[in-house]
Amino acid sequence: MCQSTLSHPENLNDLQARFSDENVCKEYLAQLRWKGKPVCPYCGNNGKTYKIVTGYKCSNPECYKKFSVLKGTIFEESKIPLRVWFVAIYIVTAHKKGYASHQLARDLDVTQKTAWFMLQRIRYFMAEKTLEAPLKGIVEVDETYIGGAEKNKHANKKTAGTQGRSTKTKAPDFGMIERGGRVVAVTVTSTTAKILLPIIKEHVSIVASIMTDEFRAYMNLHHQYQHGIVRHGEGQYKSGEAQLTPTH
Ligand SMILES: [Zn+2]
Structure with a gap:
């Protein structure tokens, strides 16, 4: 179909x-x-889901959110x-x-x-050619965001593209997270700007504000989006056009 x-x-x-x-x-x-095979829109879990009267319920213990097919x-x-x-x-x-x-x-x-x-x-x-609505609001983007432990995520960065796909959680390599909302995860072959930027463009609304770290693949995002950068170690976002709330 x-x-x-x-x-x-x-x-x-x-x-x-x-x-x-x-x-x-x-x-x-x-x-x-x-x-x-329903995919939880909140955490990206594509494993087991429960069918409930109003739709589905995620089986990930850290999520357990209910969602409708319309979400x-x-x-x-x-x-x-x-x-x-x-x-x-x-x-x-x-x-x-x-x-x-x-x-x-x-x-x-x-x-x-x-x-x-x-x-x-x-x-x-x-x-x-998709029924998926683009992500909007504040969207956090990271190469190894989902599935991996937060403390490992930057340690993994250099090898993104080769790690993360065979773990139990089937961690994808590239995640786009709408703050307070949905997750879109895409497995990528490499994490260059050439690969990542078209994926961002496909899934994120042009009116969204994108949050990334200082990884150089993201450096040209400000041409198309409001773009906030978090500098690890400083623990805050350094934002050009918008003052966006820090989350780290
Ligand atoms: Zn979930």
């Missing part, structure tokens, strides 16, 4: 018949996102049912030459404001 299945069902009748029930929609979304997707932060979203995606993607929000408002019988919001999200989906 791939995401294009969502955009191109046989016709609108098929789509509506298949996705009339919200739980069916959620199951479908879970398959699209996780291929049957971290373009559908989050709205009360619009998935069946309506799916219809909207179908309609908008079928109109290659563009589709106005007032038209969508009429077709879905929603307010102009709702239609505008949906259209922004759907355009993002079409451009980025």
Whole structure:
């Protein structure tokens, strides 16, 4: 199953018949996102999760957070049912030459404001080819952040790319952490700017503020993002444009 299945069902009748029930929609979304293996959006745990009435619960003892399949997707932060979203995606993607929000408002019988919001999200989906919403707010970025002990993380840095993938927690090499929110983890082959910057761009909203250490791969981030740097040893962030709260 791939995401294009969502955009191109046989016709609108098929789509509506298949996705009339919200739980069916959620199951479908879970398959699209996780291929049957839910990933905790808070800690990145892709091991065991518990199915609960409202969605899932993480099995990581340091997390145990509950999450819905909507968490971290373009559908989050709205009360619009998935069946309506799916219809909207179908309609908008079928109109290659563009589709106005007032038209969508009429077709879905929603307010102009709702239609505008949906259209922004759907355009993002079409451009980025992902249902995952970008991380926002303050986003901390580090090469060996997840899975490894905090005290080891910089000791590991020189060998990032060769370590961390075979541990029990399947520690990825590169993590992006939305403060108070989600984690996105990507296994990388090396930690050069050429590898890391496109990954950051893909997963982090351009309106986010990014926090890193002084690792040189991050030195050009300020061209695209608000960028705060923590200098280890000094224990504080030295920030160019924004005064951001220290966490170390
Ligand atoms: Zn978790």
